[in-house]
Amino acid sequence: MPQYIHDNTEDEFTHEDFINAYLTSKGADIVNLEQFRTLPSSTATGARQIGRLTNLMELTVDTSWWTRYRSRTMNPDFGDTFPQAIPSLAVGMHPAIPRTDDDLTPKDHIQAIANTAGFHFGTIEQGGTSLYPSLAQRVTNVEVLRIVLSIGPTEAMHFQTWQDKAGNAPPLTDPKDPALVFPNLNAPPFGGEDFQTNLIMPEPTIFLSRSLPVCSIVRPTGTKGAAMGAANFLTAMGLFRGQSPAFFALLRDLAEDADDAKRES
Ligand SMILES: [Fe+2]
Ligand SMILES: [Fe+2]
Numbered sequence: 001m002p003q004y005i006h007d008n009t010e011d012e013f014t015h016e017d018f019i020n021a022y023l024t025s026k027g028a029d030i031v032n033l034e035q036f037r038t039l040p041s042s043t044a045t046g047a048r049q050i051g052r053l054t055n056l057m058e059l060t061v062d063t064s065w066w067t068r069y070r071s072r073t074m075n076p077d078f079g080d081t082f083p084q085a086i087p088s089l090a091v092g093m094h095p096a097i098p099r100t101d102d103d104l105t106p107k108d109h110i111q112a113i114a115n116t117a118g119f120h121f122g123t124i125e126q127g128g129t130s131l132y133p134s135l136a137q138r139v140t141n142v143e144v145l146r147i148v149l150s151i152g153p154t155e156a157m158h159f160q161t162w163q164d165k166a167g168n169a170p171p172l173t174d175p176k177d178p179a180l181v182f183p184n185l186n187a188p189p190f191g192g193e194d195f196q197t198n199l200i201m202p203e204p205t206i207f208l209s210r211s212l213p214v215c216s217i218v219r220p221t222g223t224k225g226a227a228m229g230a231a232n233f234l235t236a237m238g239l240f241r242g243q244s245p246a247f248f249a250l251l252r253d254l255a256e257d258a259d260d261a262k263r264e265s
Helices: 002-025 107-136 142-166 226-236 245-260
Strands: 172-174 177-182
Touching (some): 002 107, 002 142, 107 177, 226 245
Antiparallel strands (some): 172 177
16 A cells, blocks of 8 residues: 555656646746645644645545446436445545554554545546546647546546445444444445455446446546536545635636646647
8 A cells, every 4th residue: 555655656756847847848837836735734643734725534425436436327417316335435534644643553443544535536536537538538739638647547547546445444333433433345235346446447438428338437537617526526525625715716627727728729
């Protein structure tokens, strides 16, 4: 898990740095969120005390991608909704990192935090896996299309890795928060094709039209409102809990600009 975290983090920094450098090279505005690094760090031993952009200590993790990518008959682009793999993670607020040294014990409590992180990574990366193909459909310039098509699939690599990792989350109940339960996804009432943990490639499902054969695809990839959808999804999971109104105004502004983009021919 530490290797995956370091690799994934490095990748994301390069995505940010490359896109901003490319924008600069074309004389375009860059996106700089430095002024919003204001959220507190964990005070657990080893955590650097710096301002943070995101809050990883009060997350509400949507785990419906687990069943969405295992469905052979439904697709969110057709309006379908999907059951949660870990229902108790999708309600309330849960730490994905130790908040203080108190969170380091007992063993099942820190494991519950690691399980939360494992599913949270999958949630973030499935979002990125959809976002790039969704926005690629607005791109006119072929070099920009190349950038979007070259970065997007790395998000799918992240997603699949984390989906595999989340599948290894030991079943347990958090002793410090008994409402948080990680069930055995391979056993009844879970189990079966929708939940089994070693099924980490997309099941083929309906795509574009029900009259066409099913297809193994990323979903959703609808382009309408995709950027605002991503901003709302990140906000709803509590990732920016504690951020200022100015931050959310900028986030909405960026999403509106992205959703206003139109492919020209
Ligand atoms: Fe990325
Ligand atoms: Fe990623």
